[in-house]
Amino acid sequence: MHAVSSSKTEKAQDVNTQVQSHIVIRDLNVHIEGKHILKNINLDIPNHSVTSIIGPSGCGKTTLLKTLNRLLEDVSDVSISGSVLVNGEDIYAPDAEVTHLRKKMGLLSQKPFPLPMSIFDNIAYGPKIHGIKNKKKLQEIVETQLRNVGLWEEVKDRLDASATRLSIGQQQRLCLARGLAVEPEIILGDESTSALDPISTQTIENLLISLKDAYTIVLVTHILRQARRVSDYIIFVYNGEILEFGKTEDVLLRPKHEITRQYVKGFIS
Amino acid sequence: MNTIRLLKDKIVRNSSALLLFLSLSVVVFMGLGLVYKSWPLLESESLFRLLTEKIWSPMKGYFGFLPFIAGTLAVTTVALIIAVPLCILTAVYLTEYASKGLRNSILPLINVLAALPPVLYGVWGVLFVVPMIKEYIAPIFGVETSGYSVLAAGIVLAVMIFPIMISIIVEVLQTIPDELKAASLSLGATKWETIQHIILAKAKPGIIAATVLAISRAFGETIAVLMVCGNIPKIPTSIFDAGYPIPALIANNFGEMMSIPLYESALMFSALLLFAIIFLFNFIARIILNRLENKYNG
Numbered sequence: 262m263h264a265v266s267s268s269k270t271e272k273a274q275d276v277n278t279q280v281q282s283h284i285v286i287r288d289l290n291v292h293i294e295g296k297h298i299l300k301n302i303n304l305d306i307p308n309h310s311v312t313s314i315i316g317p318s319g320c321g322k323t324t325l326l327k328t329l330n331r332l333l334e335d336v337s338d339v340s341i342s343g344s345v346l347v348n349g350e351d352i353y354a355p356d357a358e359v360t361h362l363r364k365k366m367g368l369l370s371q372k373p374f375p376l377p378m379s380i381f382d383n384i385a386y387g388p389k390i391h392g393i394k395n396k397k398k399l400q401e402i403v404e405t406q407l408r409n410v411g412l413w414e415e416v417k418d419r420l421d422a423s424a425t426r427l428s429i430g431q432q433q434r435l436c437l438a439r440g441l442a443v444e445p446e447i448i449l450g451d452e453s454t455s456a457l458d459p460i461s462t463q464t465i466e467n468l469l470i471s472l473k474d475a476y477t478i479v480l481v482t483h484i485l486r487q488a489r490r491v492s493d494y495i496i497f498v499y500n501g502e503i504l505e506f507g508k509t510e511d512v513l514l515r516p517k518h519e520i521t522r523q524y525v526k527g528f529i530s
Numbered sequence: 531m532n533t534i535r536l537l538k539d540k541i542v543r544n545s546s547a548l549l550l551f552l553s554l555s556v557v558v559f560m561g562l563g564l565v566y567k568s569w570p571l572l573e574s575e576s577l578f579r580l581l582t583e584k585i586w587s588p589m590k591g592y593f594g595f596l597p598f599i600a601g602t603l604a605v606t607t608v609a610l611i612i613a614v615p616l617c618i619l620t621a622v623y624l625t626e627y628a629s630k631g632l633r634n635s636i637l638p639l640i641n642v643l644a645a646l647p648p649v650l651y652g653v654w655g656v657l658f659v660v661p662m663i664k665e666y667i668a669p670i671f672g673v674e675t676s677g678y679s680v681l682a683a684g685i686v687l688a689v690m691i692f693p694i695m696i697s698i699i700v701e702v703l704q705t706i707p708d709e710l711k712a713a714s715l716s717l718g719a720t721k722w723e724t725i726q727h728i729i730l731a732k733a734k735p736g737i738i739a740a741t742v743l744a745i746s747r748a749f750g751e752t753i754a755v756l757m758v759c760g761n762i763p764k765i766p767t768s769i770f771d772a773g774y775p776i777p778a779l780i781a782n783n784f785g786e787m788m789s790i791p792l793y794e795s796a797l798m799f800s801a802l803l804l805f806a807i808i809f810l811f812n813f814i815a816r817i818i819l820n821r822l823e824n825k826y827n828g
Contacts, residue, residue: 332712364718374710377732386727387717423825436713443717 283308283447283477284329289343291324291333298324300501302343306494311469311478313488313509316498317529322481325498326449329479330366331359347447364391367440367476369453373432375424376439380416383424383435387443406438410468430461437468448472450480454487466491485525489513497521561805568799571792580799586763593796595803600765601680601773602807605755606748608684608769613691614741620692621699622725637700644693652757655686660758663770673770678760681769686754691744698743702736703729735822742815749808752777776804 282305289302298321306312314322327333328345331352344351352362364387376383384403393399403420407413412434416427424435433453440448450469454462469478469491482488488495488509495512497505505512505521516522523529571580575593583594624633664677706729714724730737760772761782779800783793 330716332716360718360720363716366716368712368716370709370713372709374707374713376710376713376728378727386714387719390717390719390723439713440717449716 281308282306283347284479285346285349286328287344287346289328289341289345291321291328292340293324293333294338298501299328302503304496304503304506306477306479308477309473309475310493311473311480311491312494312496313492314479314481314496314498315483315485315488315524317524318483320498321501322483322498323451325496326451326479326481329447329449330363330368332363332368334359364443365445366447366449367437367443367445369433369437369440369448369450371452372456373429373436375427375432375435378424379421380424380427380435381420383439384442387439391443402442406442407435409441410434410438411464412438428461430457430464433457433461433465434468437465441472446477448476448478450478450482452481452483455483462487485513497524499524561802564798564802564805568795568802571795571799574792584765588790588793588796591792593792593799595800597763597765598774598776598779598800599803599807601759602749602775602777602804604680604766604769604773605683605687605759605775606745608680609687609691609748610741610745612684612688613695613744616688617692617695617699617740618730618737620696621703622729624696624700625703626721626725626729637697640693640696644697648690648751648754649757651686651690652754654689655682655754655758659685668770671770673768675770676760676772678758678772679770680759680766680773683755683759683773683775684769686758687748687751690751690754691748694747695740695744698740699733699737702733702740705736706732735819738815738819738822742812742819746808746812749804749811750777752781756781776800776807780804 284304284306286302286304286306289299289304290297291299302325314325316322324333328341329347329352333339333341341353344353346352347362347365350362351357376386378386381403384406385399388399388402393402404413404417407416412431415431416422424432427435433456437448448469454465457465466487469480472478473493480488480492492509494507495505495509496503497512497516497518499520504518505516512521513525516525520529571593580593580595581599582596583592584596585592585594586597624636628636659682660677660679662677663679663682664675667681668675668677710728710732711724714728715721719727755775756778759775759778761774761778762772763774763779764771766773780797784797
């Protein structure tokens with residue numbers, strides 16, 4: 262199951278000869294309700310960089326992202342084979358603890374989903390679950406993370422207000438801060454700007470770029486310009502397979518596959 | 531051509547408004563009718579005395595409604611204490627843990643339970659719940675009872691409101707977006723932590739609404755309750771005492787002993803009382819719900 266054999270893997274490793282891989286995927290296959298959604302995925306996602314997953318709708322981008330923090334299992338009738346190694350640990354190993362590995366990965370979803378509680382508690386929720394009870398410590402975390410996403414000045418006087426009263430762009434930054442509060446190593450973004458206005462989109466993009474020194478970031482996006490703006494590497498997924506993986510400029514400007522070329526030029530969507 | 535279409539539009543609009551008005555006026559007339567019929571009693575006794583007097587003895591002219599109010603509240607409270615946690619947990623299990631197949635086969639079954647006639651629940655109560663309380667439950671507490679008690683009525687009533695509560699709470703829980711659960715899970719929360727802090731918090735207004743509907747049903751439930759509650763017009767001091775809720779009072783006595791002066795009027799007044807309790811209760815519930823909804827969904 263852990264064997265590294267296919268030619269695609271070698272290609273993937275070519276890209277990363279110089280860089281360390283944070284997430285290593287080997288022979289990953291995912292079936293949902295009998296359909297083969299992800300086919301023989303082999304991938305090495307580099308440390309401290311932004312990697313974008315692009316591809317036409319329904320190609321398996323989001324499924325790929327969700328296998329990384331095992332969120333897929335909550336969907337009924339899923340079978341997953343292969344391995345996903347984070348820092349060398351197989352997250353699909355029978356003794357892997359799901360809460361522990363999810364803590365390592367902050368998820369930023371398509372639309373902001375603030376928890377049904379105050380702004381303060383939205384950030385404090387994660388640390389509290391993981392055992393931080395000290396009020397002062399929690400206040401510190403909340404302030405640090407809100408400053409991290411540039412929200413502190415906007416909300417510091419109404420930390421007790423409901424998080425749903427914030428604008429949608431503020432909510433998305435709050436959700437990012439909420440994810441950062443549990444001190445993850447990896448940030449997963451699932452089309453995280455698709456519900457936002459251009460200015461909020463830019464804010465989030467800049468935040469992600471500024472965070473890559475400390476985190477490994479994996480984004481699903483259907484906006485090619487966004488992939489070009491923020492990512493160091495691009496994965497092109499087509500029909501559940503990885504057709505191309507490489508440095509952003511290589512994939513976008515010098516695609517190896519005809520299908521990638523057509524997608525990049527806007528012939529397939 | 532056009533004028534006919536516009537005319538039709540107008541007719542539909544006006545006639546549906548009329549129908550709405552008619553159905554609303556039925557409620558108003560019901561209330562007015564009850565006031566009118568209970569007027570003789572209200573003229574002879576003060577409202578305060580009627581509501582606080584403990585003795586019910588129509589032959590001697592004592593009309594104290596406190597035992598019935600207490601009976602109604604006691605039976606309903608016991609039913610809620612049993613039903614609310616059980617229904618929440620059942621609904622949580624069905625939506626969060628059970629497989630799709632199990633969920634889809636259980637939910638229709640629960641709806642069948644809702645359709646069973648109350649008298650069946652009453653029979654079940656007499657044959658099973660009452661003896662169980664007499665033989666097994668009361669002895670644990672060192673109490674002697676016939677089994678016909680507030681507890682028996684509460685249990686039967688709880689089972690009767692299960693279906694409506696479970697199906698409403700299931701529907702409420704199903705409206706909670708998966709992404710919200712994913713947000714909590716991806717922070718490293720366990721499923722139970724997510725249920726406790728996120729799902730139930732988000733569903734709180736819906737759960738309260740389900741409880742309100744269930745309580746309204748419980749207040750008015752008659753046959754099944756009167757079969758097991760004991761029907762003694764005294765204020766119950768423990769759950770093993772017999773109780774006498776208002777609907778049982780009306781159903782047991784209506785049409786009998788109408789020769790006693792003021793008796794009919796007293797029964798009408800008890801109906802008015804039930805009417806008022808349910809109205810008041812729904813009104814309060816509405817206020818609480820509005821507050822809750824404003825708090826986190828403003």
